[in-house]
Amino acid sequence: MKNKAVVLLSGGLDSAVALYLARSLGYDCLCVIFDYGQRHRREIESARRIARLAGCAYKVIKLDFAHKGSSLLDKKAEVKGCASRIPDTYVPARNIVFLSLALSLAEAIKAKEIFIGAHAQDYSGYPDCRPEFYRAFKRAAISGTRSGVEGKAPGIRTPLINKNKAQIIRLGRRLKVPFELTWSCYRGGKAPCGRCDSCRFRANGFKGAGLEDPSL
């Protein structure tokens, strides 16, 4: 029987690559998709489509962050991006919350690994994308769970952590990731705005990889 993995799937490019990578490593993947009031809600539909195309089970977890403080949740706020050191799209403790719920699920289904597509370009800005955070979370997971006490805590896999966007895109291409289904734009429009940080990172990534973005 295949080992199980829980994959955090946002609908964006990075997590889609993480999913296809986990699948290529032979894991039976359960995708976790968070519906947390993000203004770019259409990424949820993208995530569903990606999971279905990959032939993987998925679960949408509705989550009420219920407190604002981020331009990603507050539809009245403007998405400015990286003007300050930590972007205004930072959602308080978001990846800790996501990972904790993924950990709970992973423990319940006895998954061997949790995959998350956090990477280098993000951790210049988001503290919860830094390698030291994942190391610290792993230790908390080991000491705070039954599986940890039994020496079987799910691993926290961040296979993209040291890659830049162009490298991630090249890897995704080798893995046949359906980039045309992925959604990156932080603004909630019908088409990508082309101006927010996320759109710009994506465009630069495709440029750096020497590829066309099939979603445009």
Add this chain to the structure above:
Amino acid sequence: MKNKAVVLLSGGLDSAVALYLARSLGYDCLCVIFDYGQRHRREIESARRIARLAGCAYKVIKLDFAHKGSSLLDKKAEVKGCASRIPDTYVPARNIVFLSLALSLAEAIKAKEIFIGAHAQDYSGYPDCRPEFYRAFKRAAISGTRSGVEGKAPGIRTPLINKNKAQIIRLGRRLKVPFELTWSCYRGGKAPCGRCDSCRFRANGFKGAGLEDPSL
């Protein structure tokens, strides 16, 4: 202006003592109450009443653990308790999930501390009640949040961690905790069953403290 604290309030005895302690230390407390499909749902109503009586704001966060694996969530399972080393009422990674959401909220409202009533008698069984878990979580919170990066991560306060139930009850009495409003029984009945671990710990605690349980 008072410092803010987020207090995890379950409706049980321990978290009520933690709330009254935080209040006595001068914190402006926001109580977080989790509605997570627990079979002893009436603890939610107890928690609301305790928060109101204490004059504190509260927030009920609905959470879909959405996977079973615990007698505390599965109404068909029998609550046996501590027959095995980790009780069957263990919910996968529960306190990590609760703390993560409390951390997100604490960061959003700029709270100085998070109070949780975990304590000694529990950590013989529940891994997420052990001091080493809280230390590890604190490190994850520091490395994975904006406030942590800025040297202002909320503290994780576990003031009851080394106390036994009788000591907690004596402390609660000094703080005038309304024990009659607290609910401990894991089973979902109209009156406490008197037989589950939680009922027995409570009864022994009151006995050890030389007090009557006003809820009986």
